[in-house]
Amino acid sequence: MDIVVALKQVPDLVEELEINDEGTGLDPDVLSFVLNEFDDHALEEALLLKEETGATVTVIGVDTTGELDQALYTALAKGADRAIKIVGDFEEGERLPIPVMARLLAGALQQMTYDLVFTGVQAADDLDGQVAPMLAALLNVPHVGVVTSVARVNGVVKVQKEFWGGITADLEVDLPAVLGIQAARQAPRYAPVSRVRQAMKEATIEEIEVEDLPEAPVAPLRRMFIPEVSGRAEILEGDEATIAEKIVDILRERGLIT
Amino acid sequence: MSTYFVIAEHLQGVLTETTFEALGAARNLADATGGQVVGVVLGHEVSELAAQMAAADKVLVVDHPSLAHYSPEGYVKALEPLLQEHRPRLAIFQNTAIGMDLAPYLAARLDWPLVAYCNALRAENGAIVTTSQIYGGKVMAECRLDDGPAMVTVLAGAFPADDGRAGNSPSVEQVTPSTLNGLHTRFLQLNEPETGDVDITKADVIVAVGRGIQSEDNIEVAEELAQALGGVVAASRPVVDAGWLPRTRQVGKSGQKVKPKLYLALGISGAPEHVEGMKDAELIIAVNTDPNAPIFDVAHYGVVADLFDIVDALLETLEK
The missing domain is CATH 3.40.50.1220 (TPP-binding domain)
Structure with missing residues (x-):
């Protein structure tokens, strides 16, 4: 069984975000990028299946940040077998609309053999929709999103999909299929730095060069802006002890503690 | 006349609250632009749910045994020809475990633009201006859908459910689904939430x-x-x-x-x-x-x- 995991980097939301001068996106100069956390779960679920079934795992991504190597080498260090990056004339660090990214990935996948394609169920920047269902539509294969476990059973896969309020469904899906992973069965593993370094020394990342960006329907973005903090919260000031006393006073007033 | 589609979501025979919120959003857009609201309910023996979509002018019911339980594939197979035929100004999906399966898939199939994570929609000189919450809620993005057909997914809690519940009883129309044979996704079972040590x-x-x-x-x-x-x-x-x-x-x-x-x-x-x-x-x-x-x-x-x-x-x- 061949599993392809599509990886993408997104701005690190722990950092302060700034809007560019045109007001059309984030200022790439102040951004740092991290692997989309859901993609990390997608990779973990693929690696678990590799351990269970002997599947091969290929990681692939569109290098929009100029830093994708880092994510790909880390994936190799964790146990992926092969890494591919799609390179082209992208504006480094700028958000690539998801319909465009999905078409680039679909183009690459059409040249490969795969039984399963995993990717994160969503990403912090997928303003124009999630990549997994788009990819499935373009490849004309079934898709299930918000998946929290995948098991191979008699030539098909059994997946668990989450709804809301803790309700889940078990579905059986024929291969090939695309799955949007919400969470792997276990927390994503860590790759020791030494292993990542080793991967950087020994492994090669294959490149697919694209000349022109594919045409895709994208709603024109008018502007991006940081929402003004509505200031609903009254900020409690002071040192820790003062703040703690203020909180306890509030709780007392409301009869939440005696 | 502009048509606003609202794709209903239901589990265990109950329409979700977000379905009514999406209906409310559609109703307000339709009233502002002189359009009509068309609800879509997929499932098996779900006419009762269709009647609950009060703010719709019309509800299309796609009834088929294969749709008795939700599967992304069954739903998109049933919705694609329907959307293709009606080409609504805007098809409103929900940013949920169901809507997130459907909208991007259908957008790619139909080659229509999609704006996700919407928490505001307004009509402006013939265009629909959308506001989305992205980057974990830290950034807002405003997009402009100049003409249809187009799609959005709306965030739960962002639109007035009461506006979706108000209205006269909509006309209900049964739609014969296109072929739903040979699906590659099979529903096995629904699992209730685990009961833990603490509720x-x-x-x-x-x-x-x-x-x-x-x-x-x-x-x-x-x-x-x-x-x-x-x-x-x-x-x-x-x-x-x-x-x-x-x-x-x-x-x-x-x-x-x-x-x-x-x-x-x-x-x-x-x-x-x-x-x-x-x-x-x-x-x-x-x-x-x-x-x-x-x-x-x-x-x-x-x-x-x-x-x-x-x-x-x-x-x-x-x-x-």
């Missing part, structure tokens, strides 16, 4: 921890504070995905909706998915190191500080 939806006091708790070992600190306050510990999704707390403790879109008397949010940034599950708490106090964290928009009181310092100080004060 967080029944707790008066919740101490909720997010990514800021940093490690499994630190959960203990939150437990200690919860005990001191007579409450229970809950968490945002990343903490549960990391395996530090069971899924029964998860608050938010894919977890539980809670309405405690006190919700103490520790190291939770306040992504829309989380806020959806706790915004109706009677008192929300948030502690976060990031002064711009969206959690401070929903909290009544905020503390910009390291959560561990505050928890320690709180425990000390409570002991006195």
